Amino acid sequence: xxxxxxxxxxxxxxxxxxxxxxxxxxxxxxxxxxxxxxxxxxxxxxxxxxxxxxxxxxxxxxxxxxxxxxxxxxxxxxxxxxxxxxxxxxxxxxxxxxxxxxxxxxxxxxxxxxxxxxxxxxxxxxxxxxxxxxxxxxxxxxxxxxxxxxxxxxxxxxxxxxxxxxxxxxxxxxxxxxxxxxxxxxxxxxxxxxxxxxxxxxxxxxxxxxxxxxxxxxxxxxxxxxxxx
Numbered sequence: 001x002x003x004x005x006x007x008x009x010x011x012x013x014x015x016x017x018x019x020x021x022x023x024x025x026x027x028x029x030x031x032x033x034x035x036x037x038x039x040x041x042x043x044x045x046x047x048x049x050x051x052x053x054x055x056x057x058x059x060x061x062x063x064x065x066x067x068x069x070x071x072x073x074x075x076x077x078x079x080x081x082x083x084x085x086x087x088x089x090x091x092x093x094x095x096x097x098x099x100x101x102x103x104x105x106x107x108x109x110x111x112x113x114x115x116x117x118x119x120x121x122x123x124x125x126x127x128x129x130x131x132x133x134x135x136x137x138x139x140x141x142x143x144x145x146x147x148x149x150x151x152x153x154x155x156x157x158x159x160x161x162x163x164x165x166x167x168x169x170x171x172x173x174x175x176x177x178x179x180x181x182x183x184x185x186x187x188x189x190x191x192x193x194x195x196x197x198x199x200x201x202x203x204x205x206x207x208x209x210x211x212x213x214x215x216x217x218x219x220x221x222x223x224x225x226x227x228x229x
Contacts, residue, residue: 039108039199040101042173043115044164044186046085047094047226050213053160055084056205071195078166078201082191085162089184093159094219094226095177097186105199108167112200119163119204159219161206161226164190167199183229 062080067073085092100111173189174182207213214222 037105038102039105039167039169040099040171041103041108041111041115041167042100042165043096043098043119044166044173044190045094045096045223045226046092046162046164046183047159047219047223048085048088048162049091049093050158050160052088052091055088056160059084059203071198074198074201075193075195077203078164078193078198079191081162081164081203082187086184086187086191089180089187092183093229094223095183095186095229096223096226097173097175097177098225099173099175108199112165112167112202115163115165116202116204119165119202119206158216159214161214161219161223163202163204163206165200165202165204166190166193167201168193168197169199170197177227177229179229 059081062077066077100108103111171189171193174186177183177186220226
C-alpha cells in the first residue's frame with residue numbers, strides 16, 4: 001500500500017504533490033500504541049493570488065531533485081514550501097486549517113489518505129506523473145490562447161489553492177487563520193518542523209497549469225471552508 005510510491009509531480013489538474021506513505025509504515029515498526037506515538041494530521045489550505053504563480057516554478061524544479069524517501073528530504077520539502085509561501089504572504093488572501101489530533105499511526109494514515117483524496121479530486125486532469133522508479137507518463141495537454149483555459153472556457157486568472165497535508169508529532173500550529181499574524185505564525189512553524197517530528201507530508205496545487213486558474217467565486221464555491229485572512 002503506497003510503499004513504492006514516493007511522490008508525484010503532476011501538471012494539469014494538480015502539481016507538486018509529494019506523498020510519503022512509506023513513512024507511516026516505517027514509523028509503525030517496533031512501536032507500541034501509547035500516547036507518545038500519537039500523531040496529529042493537519043490539512044492547511046491557502047488561497048493565493050495568481051500574481052504569485054512564479055513560486056510554482058521554483059517548487060516544481062525542487063520536486064525534481066528532493067529525495068522524499070529520507071526524513072531530511074521530507075523536512076526540506078516542507079521547509080522550502082513554507083519559505084516560498086512566506087515570501088509571498090501578501091498574495092495569500094484566504095486560508096483554512098483543520099487538525100485531527102492524537103491519532104494512532106493507522107488512524108493517522110487513513111486520515112492523511114482521506115485528506116489527500118479530497119485535495120486531488122478537485123481537479124482530475126493529470127498530465128505528468130512520476131513514481132519512485134522514475135517512470136513518467138504523459139497525456140496530451142490542451143493548448144490555450146491565453147484568453148481561454150485548457151477546457152476552452154474564458155479564463156479569469158485570479159487564484160490558485162495550495163493544500164498542505166502534514167502528519168506530525170509535537171508541533172503546535174494556529175487553530176484558525178484569522179489574520180496575517182496567524183498566517184505568519186503558521187508558515188514559520190511549518191518551516192521549523194524537525195525531521196523526527198514529521199511522519200508524512202503532501203503538497204497539492206489546484207489548478208496547476210499556468211493557463212488554468214480559478215475566479216474568486218469559483219474558488220469560494222470549491223473551497224467553502226477557506227475564510228478571508
